[in-house]
Amino acid sequence: MTGIREAVGLLWSASDDAKMVQQGKVWHTWGEVRVLAEKIDAELARVGCSEGARIGVVLGNRMESIASLIAILGKGRTIITLNPMQPTARVTADAVASLPQVVLAPQSVWEETEFEVAIAEAGIVGFAVDGLDVVQRTGGPEVTIEIVKDEKDPVAVEMFTSGTTGPPKRVPLTWRQLEAALKSVHSHTGKGGDEREPLTGRVALVSLAIVHIGGLWGVIQALAEARPIVVLPRFTVDGWVDAVHEHQLRVAGLPPAAMRSVLNEDVPKEKLASLRAVTAGTTFVSPDLADEFTERYGIPVMIMYGATEFGGAVAGWTKPLIGEWWARKRGSIGRPFPGVKMRTVDESGNVLPVGTTGRLEVCSSQTGTGTNQWVRTSDLAHLDDDNFVYIDGRTDDAIIRGGFKVQPETVCNALRAHSSVLDASVYGKADERLGQVPIAVIELVDGADPVDEAELKEFVRTQLTGYEVPVAIHTVDALPRSVSLKVDRRRLLEMVAELESTRV
Structure with a gap:
C-alpha cells in the first residue's frame, strides 16, 4: 500500500483540469489547488520550515485548508489544528500555547487585532491564505527557523480531542499511526489499492468539520486514495x-x-x-x-x-x-x-x-x-x-448518587423514548447530601408542544430505578454541539446556569 506522503506526491500526475474540491456548488480544479499548495510550500520553505516543522492552520471546511494539508503533509511537516469555530480569544490562546513555527489563517482571522498582535508577540510567522493568495502578516522578511525532528516516531498531526466531558487535550498523531489507521480501514472494508487515474472514481464526501478527527480523517483518506473531495462548509x-x-x-x-x-x-x-x-x-x-x-x-x-x-x-x-x-x-x-x-x-x-x-x-x-x-x-x-x-x-460520565451508579446514557434513552423528546443529555450535579444527582436537558421534536417536567419524570419512572430519575429536567431550543456534533458539555452547563438564574 502506498504511504500517505507518497500518495499525496502522486497527485502531481493528475491533469490540471481534473476536478479536485467541490465547496458549495463550486468545483476547484487540481490546477488551482496545486498552484495554492505550491505557493504555501514555497513560503514555508523560504522561512525555513522543512520536514518536521510544526505549522498551525485555522482549519475551516474550505479549499484553502485542503491545499494547506497537501503542502504540509506532502513535505513531512506537522499540522497543528486550530478551530475556527471558537471565539477569537480561544483560537489566539490555542495558537500561542501550541507554539508552531508558522500559522496559516484566513484574512478574516488576521483582521482581528487580538489575534495578529498575539501571534506577532509570540514570535510566530504568520500568513493569510485566501483564494490563491498567500500573504505574510507577521514575522520578518527573512526568518530562519530551527527544526527539531523526532527521527524515532515523527508526528504528522497535533489536534484536540473533543473535550465534551472535560477540558480538551492536544493529542499527537504520528505518521505511523495514520498509516496503520489507513491500512486497518482498508482491511476492514476490503478497499484500497485500486489502480485508477488520480482524481477519478467516486468522490469522498466530508460533512464533518475537518478540525475534528472524523472530518480530517475523511480528507486524509481521500488524498491517500486520490479521490475528488466534496466538502460541506457545515x-x-x-x-x-x-x-x-x-x-x-x-x-x-x-x-x-x-x-x-x-x-x-x-x-x-x-x-x-x-x-x-x-x-x-x-x-x-x-x-x-x-x-x-x-x-x-x-x-x-x-x-x-x-x-x-x-x-x-x-x-x-x-x-x-x-x-x-x-x-x-x-x-x-x-x-x-x-x-x-x-x-x-x-x-x-x-x-x-x-x-x-x-x-x-x-x-x-x-x-x-x-x-x-x-x-x-x-x-x-x-x-x-x-x-x-x-x-x-x-467511567468519567458515571454519576454516583448516594452510592448508586447512574449511567447518563441509560437516562437519556429513557427520555428519548418520549414522543416529544428529540434528544437528551444528562450530567451529574454536585449535591451536599448525595454526592451527585442527575440533571437532564432535553431538545423537543420540532413543532412539539412543551412537556411538563413532572410528566417527563413520571414517564421515565416506568423505565428507570428511583435513583436514576433526574432531579431536574430543563428544556432548550437546541442542545449545543461541538464540531463532531456531540453535545458540548461546557456550553450545556452555561445554558443551564442561565436558565436557573432566570428562574430565580
Missing part, C-alpha cells in the same frame, strides 16, 4: 442530501444527531437511492435510531468506534456483518478491525472474563506506542463469545 440536511444525490454516493458518513435530522426532514427515499450504507460513530448510536433509518430508507447503518488518540476507528460493522449478525448482536459497536485486540479490565487492571463489564482496553498499531501495549479507554464495555463489543457507559 452540515445541513439539504447540503448532505444534495451531495449524495448529485454524486450518487454509495457510502456516506452520518453522525446520529444528523441521522435524526434527516429522518425528521422526511427526505424522499429516492434522494438516497444510491446509498448502500451509511457510517456513524462520532458518539453513541442508538440501535433504535439505526433500525428506524434502515426501515425508512432500506440503508444499513455501519456503526464505528474510535477515538482521536487512535487516529480514527478501531472497531465497527460491515454490511456482511450486519446481514449475518445484526438481529442477534443489536446494540453492539461491531467487531475489532483486523489487527486490533480488545479486552475489559477491572480498576486494578485484572482481565475480566467474556460478558463482564469493565474498562475497555485496546491494543493496536494505531495507538501512541504502536507496540503490544494495551491502552485503557474511559469506556465501560463488555465483549461476547463472538468477539462483538458493547459499550455500557463511560
Whole structure:
C-alpha cells in the first residue's frame, strides 16, 4: 500500500483540469489547488520550515485548508489544528500555547487585532491564505527557523480531542499511526489499492468539520486514495442530501444527531437511492435510531468506534456483518478491525472474563506506542463469545448518587423514548447530601408542544430505578454541539446556569 506522503506526491500526475474540491456548488480544479499548495510550500520553505516543522492552520471546511494539508503533509511537516469555530480569544490562546513555527489563517482571522498582535508577540510567522493568495502578516522578511525532528516516531498531526466531558487535550498523531489507521480501514472494508487515474472514481464526501478527527480523517483518506473531495462548509440536511444525490454516493458518513435530522426532514427515499450504507460513530448510536433509518430508507447503518488518540476507528460493522449478525448482536459497536485486540479490565487492571463489564482496553498499531501495549479507554464495555463489543457507559460520565451508579446514557434513552423528546443529555450535579444527582436537558421534536417536567419524570419512572430519575429536567431550543456534533458539555452547563438564574 502506498504511504500517505507518497500518495499525496502522486497527485502531481493528475491533469490540471481534473476536478479536485467541490465547496458549495463550486468545483476547484487540481490546477488551482496545486498552484495554492505550491505557493504555501514555497513560503514555508523560504522561512525555513522543512520536514518536521510544526505549522498551525485555522482549519475551516474550505479549499484553502485542503491545499494547506497537501503542502504540509506532502513535505513531512506537522499540522497543528486550530478551530475556527471558537471565539477569537480561544483560537489566539490555542495558537500561542501550541507554539508552531508558522500559522496559516484566513484574512478574516488576521483582521482581528487580538489575534495578529498575539501571534506577532509570540514570535510566530504568520500568513493569510485566501483564494490563491498567500500573504505574510507577521514575522520578518527573512526568518530562519530551527527544526527539531523526532527521527524515532515523527508526528504528522497535533489536534484536540473533543473535550465534551472535560477540558480538551492536544493529542499527537504520528505518521505511523495514520498509516496503520489507513491500512486497518482498508482491511476492514476490503478497499484500497485500486489502480485508477488520480482524481477519478467516486468522490469522498466530508460533512464533518475537518478540525475534528472524523472530518480530517475523511480528507486524509481521500488524498491517500486520490479521490475528488466534496466538502460541506457545515452540515445541513439539504447540503448532505444534495451531495449524495448529485454524486450518487454509495457510502456516506452520518453522525446520529444528523441521522435524526434527516429522518425528521422526511427526505424522499429516492434522494438516497444510491446509498448502500451509511457510517456513524462520532458518539453513541442508538440501535433504535439505526433500525428506524434502515426501515425508512432500506440503508444499513455501519456503526464505528474510535477515538482521536487512535487516529480514527478501531472497531465497527460491515454490511456482511450486519446481514449475518445484526438481529442477534443489536446494540453492539461491531467487531475489532483486523489487527486490533480488545479486552475489559477491572480498576486494578485484572482481565475480566467474556460478558463482564469493565474498562475497555485496546491494543493496536494505531495507538501512541504502536507496540503490544494495551491502552485503557474511559469506556465501560463488555465483549461476547463472538468477539462483538458493547459499550455500557463511560467511567468519567458515571454519576454516583448516594452510592448508586447512574449511567447518563441509560437516562437519556429513557427520555428519548418520549414522543416529544428529540434528544437528551444528562450530567451529574454536585449535591451536599448525595454526592451527585442527575440533571437532564432535553431538545423537543420540532413543532412539539412543551412537556411538563413532572410528566417527563413520571414517564421515565416506568423505565428507570428511583435513583436514576433526574432531579431536574430543563428544556432548550437546541442542545449545543461541538464540531463532531456531540453535545458540548461546557456550553450545556452555561445554558443551564442561565436558565436557573432566570428562574430565580
